[in-house]
Amino acid sequence: MSSNRKRLSVGARIIREQPVEFTFDGRKLAGYRGDTLASALLANGVTLVGRSFKYHRPRGIFSAGPEEPNALVTLGTAGRREPNLPATTLELADGMVVESQNRWPSLAFDMQSVNGLLAPFLSAGFYYKTFMGPTRRAWMFYEHFIRKAAGLGRAGTGVDPDHYEVRHAFADVAIVGGGPAGLSAARAAAAAGARVALIEQDFLLGGQLLAEPSDSAAAAWLRQAEAELEGFETITLMKRTTAFGSYDGNVLGLVEQRDPTNPQPNGETRQTVTMLRIRSIVFATGAIERPMVFSNNDRPGVMLASAARTYLNRFAVLPGKKIVVATTNDGAWRTAFDYAAAGAEVTVADLRPVPPAALAAEAGRLGVVVRAATRIVDLHGGHAVRRVTLNGPEGQSSAACDLVCISDGWSPTVHLTSHLGVKPVYRDDIDGFVPGVFSASQFGAGAMIGAYATVAAIEDGHRAGIEAAASCGKSAPVSAPSKLDLGETGSSVLREALPAGRAKAFVDFQMDVTTGDIELAHREGYESVEHLKRYTTLGMGTDQGKTSNFPALAAMAALRNATIPETGTTTFRPPYTPVAIGALAGRAIGHHFKPIRRTPMHDWHMANGAEMLEVGLWMRPYFYRQSGRDVNDAYVAEMRNVRQAAGLMDISTLGKIDVRGPDAAIFLDRVYANGFAKLAVGRARYGIMLRDDGIVFDDGTTTRLAENRFFMTTSTAKAADVLSRLEFLLDTAWPDLRVAVTSVSDEWAAMSVAGPNSRAILGAAFPALDVSDEALPHMGLLESEWEGRGLRILRLSYSGERAYEIYVGATAGEQLWSCLLEAGRLLALKPYGVEALGALRVEKGHVAGPEIDGRTTLDDLGLGRMAGKRSGFVGDVLRRRPALQAPNRQRLVGLECIEDGKRLRGGAILFLPDEKPHGHGRGRVTSVTFSPERGHYVGLALLAGDVAAEGSEVVAVYPMKAETVRARVVSPVFVDPQGERLHG
Amino acid sequence: MLRIECPCCGPRDHDEFRYGGDASVKRPAHDDPDPEAWYRYVYIRTNPAGPHREFWQHVTGCRQWLVVERDTRNHAIAAVDFARKLPARKSTLRKSPA
DSSP states (O other): OOOOTTBOSSOSSOEEEEEEEEEETTEEEEEEETOBHHHHHHHTTOOOOEEOTTTOOEEOOOOSSTTOSSOEEEESSGGGOEEEEETTTOBOOTTEEEEOOSOSBOSSSBGGGGGGTTGGGSSTTHHHHHHSGGGHHHHHHHHHHHHHHSOOOOOOOSOOOSEEEEEEEEEEEEEEOOSHHHHHHHHHHHHTTOOEEEEOSSSSSOGGGGGSOTTSHHHHHHHHHHHHHHTOTTEEEETTEEEEEEETTTEEEEEEEOOTTSOOTTOOEEEEEEEEEEEEEEEOOOEEEOOOOOBTTTSTTEEEHHHHHHHHHTTOBOOOSEEEEEESSSHHHHHHHHHHHTTOEEEEEESSSSOOHHHHHHHHHHTOEEEETOEEEEEEOSSSOOEEEEEETTEEEEEEOSEEEEEOOEEEOOHHHHHTTOOEEEEGGGTEEEEOOOOTTEEEOGGGGTOOSHHHHHHHHHHHHHHHHHHTTOOOOOOOOOOOOOOOOOOOOOOOOOOTTOTTBEEETTTTEEHHHHHHHHHTTOOSHHHHHHHHOTTOSTTTTTTTHHHHHHHHHHHHTOOHHHHOOOOOOSOSSOOOHHHHHTTOSGGGSSOOBOOTTHHHHHHTTEEEEEETTEEEEEEEGGGOSSHHHHHHHHHHHHHHSEEEEEOTTSEEEEEESTTHHHHHHHHBSSOOTTOOTTBEEEEEEEOTTSOEEEEEEEEEEETTEEEEEEOTTTHHHHHHHHHHIIIIIOTTSOOEEEEOTTTEEEEEEESTTHHHHHHHHOTTSOOSTTTSOTTBEEEEEETTEEEEEEOOOSSSSSEEEEEEEGGGHHHHHHHHHHHTGGGTEEEOOHHHHHHHHHHHTOOOTTTSSSSOOTTTTTOHHHHTTOOSSTTTTGGGOGGGGOTTSEEEEEEEEOSTTOOOOTTOEEEOTTSOOOTTOSEEEEEEEEETTTTEEEEEEEEEGGGOOTTOEEEEEEGGGTEEEEEEEEOSOOSOTTOOGGGO | OOEEEETTTEEEEGGGOEEEEESSSOOOOTTOOOHHHHHHHHHOOOOOSSEEEEEEEOTTTTOOEEEEEEETTTOOEEEEEEGGGSOOOOOOOOOOOO
């Protein structure tokens, strides 16, 4: 086994019988099962782990948990590569491949560390000052280099072979955090009768108890607590699971990492997101230790005091033999004592003038040097700390060391309650923010509400567990928890003052924000914590400022001469720790990204050369490859065939709604702008609906099947909206109307036969039916049966040619489609796709989605005559608003291209010929097509009414392709303006 | 993440519903010609911080339009009922067409 030279020979919670091999930047290293990557690196004497975001300063391991700002690494290779993972939360597993980040060419020798020399220029607000105003263009040039230099790890570009899952789960009570408070809460809630989910981000339960020696009373308590919990079938233990967000209605977002030490050869789910819905929640999220701020406090070898204790007692790693503990409180002394007991040479620099006598006595017994009223002012060493400069009553002195442990008190972890809008409130006695008022079904316990001592946390958790269970109606009697008193003494309220004028004193390690940046922000007026955050980027790293938030606002409070509550705190938002997008997506990727809707004739299209197009969720034939080389060739050929012979189109995607009831005609009369009450049975009518604000909503045809029964079609895109709107009107506006609406979209396959040969084809396909013009006139209906299914033939035209829409029971769709093609074989019937369909309607001047765009009125579209003098329909009153009558309002016109060899493009902006093409212009081209009949490109456009006289010229500008083309304003009906072909 | 107690289908996740806007505004009668009334109905909202009556449709369930009383400050839902049970209003029904 290689090195592990900093590893002690006994104790701790690693499994020495199970060595684990991994590589770091290509170097083969070893640790043990039970290690984190961070503890294994420290055991191997690796102190330099990464480079900082902005200045590329060398950084080491700073914490032992998810608050880690420095030791971010990239895990895995190829498609499994995942960047920016804190080494402190990665469970060590065999074969792990780990790389350091943000360094070039190597971690030890980094070219861009010269950025550190440029620090005076890269201070807060650097980008705003440098690249705004007249120098803004410079950004375009420098952006590439700046983005390359500053940054974190890079994700892989390969396809990730692993699975991710999203699931929903339920319980009575969720306990977030498996420390002493959480364990005690889980036991109490389960004993009271509740179904409990206990959520712990670590792979071991215990929280801060894991920092206690493995042969201590704490360890015994923990063993007993775990055994007790395992006795409850009603407790779901979720280790390796982080609650990343808490949401309204007692929902927690959880992300669970798989057990990396137990790989499944047949593939497995790497991460699982669980949306956990519970009836009550106990937040037992603990607290995060705060760093002290002094020059070069970011060097490798500087560590939070509690983290140093965790590495010693949980992982048997002694990262330093000569250590300085700098603190303002009692807690860090425990680190000093444990290190001294493990054989290290220890100095405690306590900022307090008179540290507690009991601590001083214990220090004396263990040979710990105590320096009261003393702080670290500077630190020396590059890739590892060598010595610190101390400043105390006897002046400045130097102390050699290889590990510096710092603690400036603790901050309760209030992130999750903050997500819910529970404002943190400042508590003087603990000098920290705790959650304000919880909602009735949520409870806090332990350190997160300021109960730092273990004995109090256990009692607190017990109380919260009972209350949480009671709020779900579970209140069986619960026995008292076993006590554990670790004798922690109270937290100090002395906090280190801002070290004014100190260089390179870091507050936010991950975002490279120093006290100097905070002073600058203050000087320039960015005093509010929210401004401070945005101006300096403080707290905007992947760690969300877990260690930096409080020191920064304390520093700002001091600069403003204000109290901490006056200065306030920023709002925490989900996620608590970064969550991979892949985990949130779960299985909804690739083919499963969204559902696909296929028409009954889909298989035929696929088997017969159709190029398919996604239209919303629908797959529709775009064009058929036998019609031409590419879409441009094909659609023109398909159009010609419709105009000259006949075409067959799959229109099953249209929305279809059954409207029935004694008041159905009155209802339709109100929802359509044109009248339907007088529509005769057996006849169809084109209808157009408005929104309440007078803007056009959708169009379609509605056929009267019987006195009280109608068959409505809608556009493909608006099918769901129209149905919902009709239901809204019936349920809320006119509940007195006796009408029922039902979607029948999927019940019917629909196809359109269009072209001069269409009647002959129909006759051949349905020899038993009379399809003569007398029996089936334009806008007529023929109802029958075909192969045992319902059949409706409507004589309607979208293309302007004689045409029939044929509806048949969906299961017979493909059969009828083939039957029609067979019947039309000698009459040149060919299928056509949506591109030709759209082109035919443009030639005919029919409006569709590009024109009915949620901004146009009936008058804009030239359809004002449809409403005529009617009133009392939806949207009627507001469509008359004066602003909608303005003479320069854009309205529908036809355009024809008058330059040889050029084309119109949808989206082109329209200008007058003598106008400089700048800005929004006079209108825009909405739809275009090549017109085989006209021999050039034609289009529909919305053009300002005051310049839209027929015969006038405009210029269509398409800046994306630098195209400018002249066009003439004409009638939007390019083909058969008299409508004679409908009967041809 | 709201959970709406549909009076027809029971408690359901809000993913199953479509939001339909403010239910406290009074829709003018279909043949009310007053532009001011329609303007108020379409555009004027009180946007309260507190209890708010709003329409939701259970689109992937029973398709009923519901009136939900939701507190905009914390999303607590105090009441859910069918929109059709709204206080009876004056009939807007005309005589059936001839």
